[in-house]
Amino acid sequence: MKNSTYLLFLFILLVHSQCQPPNPPEVKEKTASENVERPAYTIVIHGGAGSVSPGNTDAAREKMYTDTLNYALNIGEEILKNGGSALDAVEATIVFMENCSLFNSGKGAVFTHDGTNELDASVMNGKDQTAGAVGGVKTIKNPIKAARAVMEKSPHVLLTREGAEEFARDNGLETVDNSYFFTQNNYDYLQKILEKEKKKMQGSLDFTHPDWKYGTVGCAALDKNGNLAAGTSTGGMTNKRWSRIGDSPIIGAGTYADNATCAVSSTGHGEFFIRYAVAYDIAARMMYGEAAFQDAANEVINKKLVEKGGAGGIIGVDKYGNVAMPFNTAGMFRGYAKPDERVVKMFPDAHYGE
Amino acid sequence: MKNSTYLLFLFILLVHSQCQPPNPPEVKEKTASENVERPAYTIVIHGGAGSVSPGNTDAAREKMYTDTLNYALNIGEEILKNGGSALDAVEATIVFMENCSLFNSGKGAVFTHDGTNELDASVMNGKDQTAGAVGGVKTIKNPIKAARAVMEKSPHVLLTREGAEEFARDNGLETVDNSYFFTQNNYDYLQKILEKEKKKMQGSLDFTHPDWKYGTVGCAALDKNGNLAAGTSTGGMTNKRWSRIGDSPIIGAGTYADNATCAVSSTGHGEFFIRYAVAYDIAARMMYGEAAFQDAANEVINKKLVEKGGAGGIIGVDKYGNVAMPFNTAGMFRGYAKPDERVVKMFPDAHYGE
Numbered sequence: 001m002k003n004s005t006y007l008l009f010l011f012i013l014l015v016h017s018q019c020q021p022p023n024p025p026e027v028k029e030k031t032a033s034e035n036v037e038r039p040a041y042t043i044v045i046h047g048g049a050g051s052v053s054p055g056n057t058d059a060a061r062e063k064m065y066t067d068t069l070n071y072a073l074n075i076g077e078e079i080l081k082n083g084g085s086a087l088d089a090v091e092a093t094i095v096f097m098e099n100c101s102l103f104n105s106g107k108g109a110v111f112t113h114d115g116t117n118e119l120d121a122s123v124m125n126g127k128d129q130t131a132g133a134v135g136g137v138k139t140i141k142n143p144i145k146a147a148r149a150v151m152e153k154s155p156h157v158l159l160t161r162e163g164a165e166e167f168a169r170d171n172g173l174e175t176v177d178n179s180y181f182f183t184q185n186n187y188d189y190l191q192k193i194l195e196k197e198k199k200k201m202q203g204s205l206d207f208t209h210p211d212w213k214y215g216t217v218g219c220a221a222l223d224k225n226g227n228l229a230a231g232t233s234t235g236g237m238t239n240k241r242w243s244r245i246g247d248s249p250i251i252g253a254g255t256y257a258d259n260a261t262c263a264v265s266s267t268g269h270g271e272f273f274i275r276y277a278v279a280y281d282i283a284a285r286m287m288y289g290e291a292a293f294q295d296a297a298n299e300v301i302n303k304k305l306v307e308k309g310g311a312g313g314i315i316g317v318d319k320y321g322n323v324a325m326p327f328n329t330a331g332m333f334r335g336y337a338k339p340d341e342r343v344v345k346m347f348p349d350a351h352y353g354e
Numbered sequence: 355m356k357n358s359t360y361l362l363f364l365f366i367l368l369v370h371s372q373c374q375p376p377n378p379p380e381v382k383e384k385t386a387s388e389n390v391e392r393p394a395y396t397i398v399i400h401g402g403a404g405s406v407s408p409g410n411t412d413a414a415r416e417k418m419y420t421d422t423l424n425y426a427l428n429i430g431e432e433i434l435k436n437g438g439s440a441l442d443a444v445e446a447t448i449v450f451m452e453n454c455s456l457f458n459s460g461k462g463a464v465f466t467h468d469g470t471n472e473l474d475a476s477v478m479n480g481k482d483q484t485a486g487a488v489g490g491v492k493t494i495k496n497p498i499k500a501a502r503a504v505m506e507k508s509p510h511v512l513l514t515r516e517g518a519e520e521f522a523r524d525n526g527l528e529t530v531d532n533s534y535f536f537t538q539n540n541y542d543y544l545q546k547i548l549e550k551e552k553k554k555m556q557g558s559l560d561f562t563h564p565d566w567k568y569g570t571v572g573c574a575a576l577d578k579n580g581n582l583a584a585g586t587s588t589g590g591m592t593n594k595r596w597s598r599i600g601d602s603p604i605i606g607a608g609t610y611a612d613n614a615t616c617a618v619s620s621t622g623h624g625e626f627f628i629r630y631a632v633a634y635d636i637a638a639r640m641m642y643g644e645a646a647f648q649d650a651a652n653e654v655i656n657k658k659l660v661e662k663g664g665a666g667g668i669i670g671v672d673k674y675g676n677v678a679m680p681f682n683t684a685g686m687f688r689g690y691a692k693p694d695e696r697v698v699k700m701f702p703d704a705h706y707g708e
Contacts, residue, residue, distance in 0.1 A: 124629075135514065159597055160490055160598075241517065242510070243518060245513070250604060252607065271510060274605050275484070280635070280638075284642060285642050
């Protein structure tokens with residue numbers, strides 16, 4: 001075994017062990033179908049959209065990602081099965097993904113231009129359309145928990161940077177030193193980009209992570225009471241500067257939930273998702289244009305955004321439990337679970353014979 | 355003359371002198387009517403929504419506000435008359451309003467809980483739907499200029515706090531010490547609120563400025579080439595905490611522009627405007643529900659937001675030059691100008707016999 005292969009193996013083992021949940025996954029695969037009756041629950045997740053494809057992924061890496069996505073689904077499904085709320089399922093699922101360094105959120109957040117980690121997250125409750133978000137936080141272990149605290153314990157929707165951190169501390173959330181978010185591979189990516197910038201060979205936006213280009217995690221859920229919720233969490237873009245905030249903490253762009261329509265979480269080139277209010281646009285097409293959820297989601301991601309040059313995808317669930325997971329990138333880490341149905345994928349649907 | 359009346363008179367004189375533009379206003383008043391042909395240009399502005407009413411405003415104060423709104427309209431109208439772009443007109447008009455301490459933006463920004471001034475602004479170009487915004491900046495004299503620089507000179511849409519300030523400095527924008535934003539009356543308001551908070555008599559959200567509760571400035575314009583643009587700038591809420599960001603720098607909530615539909619700027623209880631993506635919602639009703647601009651704007655402000663408890667208003671113009679200025683508060687500083695038409699108001703339309 002070559003030294004580099006050995007190191008990769010060790011890295012995979014390490015990441016894997018960090019992402020192990022208390023219960024092993026029980027995976028049942030079925031093809032998605034349009035719901036005529038609302039299922040008891042539905043949960044859908046993503047772990048970022050980007051360049052992941054069969055051509056650049058080996059079997060070990062594929063297993064690592066699909067196992068972890070299944071673990072994440074298990075977390076939320078367990079809550080929903082036991083009658084828990086969509087909001088609790090979304091939060092717990094995202095907390096698990098934030099604690100796993102495999103995704104660009106929480107522990108796995110990428111590095112800014114200045115070598116720090118600045119995290120964004122948001123959550124929305126479809127029941128009453130309350131929402132909370134944090135932007136540019138450096139010391140909150142689980143930004144999704146902070147977003148929920150902003151929603152439930154402040155009169156505001158969006159708090160940023162030191163102010164958001166003070167609020168999180170005052171509300172008893174776990175804080176960490178910024179060094180908690182250090183991961184060698186993310187740090188190495190930053191160094192590569194900075195080197196390329198020096199040589200002016202390539203702009204930061206063109207640099208591609210081997211698995212995702214637009215790393216984010218997100219979850220949307222429908223609970224037994226018909227309540228929808230959605231949440232999103234990210235470390236943003238490697239090499240981001242000037243306290244840039246993307247779409248993840250922006251309600252209507254990165255996250256949206258309304259019991260009357262759907263719950264959506266976005267991943268992609270955040271600037272496009274903000275300018276076109278992507279998450280809300282899907283709900284608006286349902287409300288005013290009478291579009292079906294999956295059609296609306298496809299239209300926005302695979303037509304409108306493609307025409308505009310905006311790369312990415314969304315995952316979501318409508319009030320009937322219909323799931324949509326469209327993306328216009330090479331791949332997207334995604335999956336969903338219903339009482340007798342589970343799907344986890346990372347490559348295009350065609351790869352799975354669909 | 356009583357001492358307090360004398361001081362008020364001096365204050366009005368002082369504010370008035372700060373807000374004097376090079377050209378005196380030429381006011382022509384006409385009733386708004388639906389456009390069948392697109393006018394050569396249209397510009398519409400607001401200076402915040404809130405508690406202003408004939409009952410709490412004397413003639414001197416009314417004249418000061420209406421004169422200043424007319425001055426502001428002159429700035430943008432001059433640009434549009436001479437064939438300038440909607441974007442240039444929006445920026446210049448907002449710069450004038452930012453430099454005038456009469457409104458809660460730029461020089462007149464209110465104070466945060468910590469006694470500082472933190473400003474937000476955004477701008478969107480309807481021609482290509484590019485957008486830029488800054489949040490929580492303390493040293494940029496004209497946040498609307500910084501928003502435009504973010505749009506045109508960065509790959510990002512939203513920059514915040516120190517990062518946004520660094521970006522503005524690097525791009526040659528005028529910076530000032532935070533003390534530039536000190537105004538005695540805004541500082542006194544903060545002290546009153548803090549005192550009341552101590553006594554737990556009243557929450558900060560219930561405190562009402564004598565003229566506006568939701569101070570913001572905004573402008574939307576249509577130029578001779580059929581291009582739309584919109585921008586918004588604010589100091590946020592008096593006594594805001596935790597680096598709170600409202601709807602003003604959020605594209606789709608506080609500002610939206612698309613040549614295919616309309617250009618909109620919001621003012622109001624920002625958290626509601628974010629949760630309901632107010633500015634984009636109006637455009638979405640036009641695109642997917644075939645609503646007329648004024649109907650869509652009225653529906654969102656006077657029905658949806660009223661039902662949800664969200665106070666405020668919007669101003670905007672559609673691609674045909676139709677103007678909408680609905681609000682659900684006691685009053686809103688507002689006005690618009692077209693080649694042969696000008697309206698400036700602060701009280702409900704009924705006050706003017708409409």
